[in-house]
Amino acid sequence: MMALRKWITSSLVLILGIGLILPTMIWASEAEQSGTFTMKVSSQMPNQGDTIEVVIHAQELIDVYAFEINMAYDPTRLTFIDAKSDVPGFSVPPLVKGTNIQIAHTKIGQGKGLEGEQSLFKMHFKAIKNGRSDLTLSSVKLVDSKLISNTKLTNTRTTLTIHDPYHFDDLDSFDWAVEAIEALASAGIVNGTGERQFSPGAAVTRADYLVLLMRALGLQGTDRGEPFDDIEEGVYYAQPVTMSRALGIVQGDESNQFHPKASITREDMMVLTDRAMRVSKHLTVEGDQEDLTAFEDNAMISEYARKPVATLVKIGLVHGYENGVFPVETTNRAQAAVLIYHLQTFIKVKN
Known part of the structure; x- marks a missing residue:
């Protein structure tokens, strides 16, 4: 089981990274057309202590076999909990570094990739401090079944206003x-x-x-x-x-x-x-x-x-x-x- 997991992880890293090596000119036009992305938040005005669900949704996908999502957040106001994908396949453990979160997923086996509309990831955060906090979907990297990759810079942003569930809103520094x-x-x-x-x-x-x-x-x-x-x-x-x-x-x-x-x-x-x-x-x-x-x-x-x-x-x-x-x-x-x-x-x- 451990060997299988290591093989799957290595495969996903290979799939997401191989697009940097292989030429992309032949399929560039199709790859560039694939995918538009939205970010839906369960609540834009959560209370401190609440869990917030962020859904990364894609439309107009064309043969997407693997994908990597990069998200920027404020760790002083939000704690990252987890990220899960409903797409059949395997997800790499999230990479959290500073204010950035990187999550990736790949299908397994032969066949074409995702087409059309698809929920890619559901991410969960805990609101830990009241005030305004931005969530930014920085980029999405797509890899098709031919191992051709394309990175889309989205900069899709949503602002959360976290409220203290009690009496006062001016206790940020205290x-x-x-x-x-x-x-x-x-x-x-x-x-x-x-x-x-x-x-x-x-x-x-x-x-x-x-x-x-x-x-x-x-x-x-x-x-x-x-x-x-x-x-x-x-x-x-x-x-x-x-x-x-x-x-x-x-x-x-x-x-x-x-x-x-x-x-x-x-x-x-x-x-x-x-x-x-x-x-x-x-x-x-x-x-x-x-x-x-x-x-x-x-x-x-x-x-x-x-x-x-x-x-x-x-x-x-x-x-x-x-x-x-x-x-x-x-x-x-x-x-x-x-x-x-x-x-x-x-x-x-x-x-």
């Missing part, structure tokens, strides 16, 4: 945060900034992170505590901030100001998270200096934030990136969502 953002959106903990927009790279204010934290932990408390001088009565974050002050999560500065509209730093985000988890009795352990040694920038962590940051690292809520924890950088919406998501996962596992 793959690491998609699961967290979508889960929190489904639970009503985070909201978008516009129609199917989350603005993952936008900075998070101190007030907004506190609102998110209180909502995620379901924290309740009195709203009759001392108000901050820089928070207007009736704004959407006034009650959560006042509640968190009564619970000891926030303190404000010496001027009795909270600075609600200032962007929150990564270390302050971790400090507030640590305090809120302790108030809600979800956190009892404490980290230490040893938990920070993996980060090359750990000396930049403020003294008041060192223990909270170390604690969140210790329990796995914070992992950092590029060998750093970047304590004084501004927190963006994606980072805040990931921390809240990890927090909720930690609580579920613990309980």
Whole structure:
């Protein structure tokens, strides 16, 4: 069986390659007339995770004994699964290199090749990332029963628009945060900034992170505590901030100001998270200096934030990136969502 398979593979390679060696002048006019090609896609607006079928169809075939198809695709948005032909004969395993896929098939035995209309291949892809993605049928090489070959440059193109099946369309560059953002959106903990927009790279204010934290932990408390001088009565974050002050999560500065509209730093985000988890009795352990040694920038962590940051690292809520924890950088919406998501996962596992 193995020997037969090797013979068939060798035969197909010979058939597809021999046209480069043999003269083609005698049959050139007939070979050039053979074949026009179309590409039909099962869905041009698939959801991320969907399987897409692409059918390569031929018309006006004249004595086609073997054929080779070259396809260009975007491997960052599509994963190639397989290619199958209903034409009797044998297919060579697909050759996938970079953005190109080459598939080939030949009939077996004596006799004339395909005539007229025929589905040549059915290819399957998985949509893995939302956005626009082109599929291009670059060329089709045909070989007739006399082993005369002709390559047709088709450049037939179709554009897919892959949609995230959830809430937001602007998470392309934030793959690491998609699961967290979508889960929190489904639970009503985070909201978008516009129609199917989350603005993952936008900075998070101190007030907004506190609102998110209180909502995620379901924290309740009195709203009759001392108000901050820089928070207007009736704004959407006034009650959560006042509640968190009564619970000891926030303190404000010496001027009795909270600075609600200032962007929150990564270390302050971790400090507030640590305090809120302790108030809600979800956190009892404490980290230490040893938990920070993996980060090359750990000396930049403020003294008041060192223990909270170390604690969140210790329990796995914070992992950092590029060998750093970047304590004084501004927190963006994606980072805040990931921390809240990890927090909720930690609580579920613990309980």
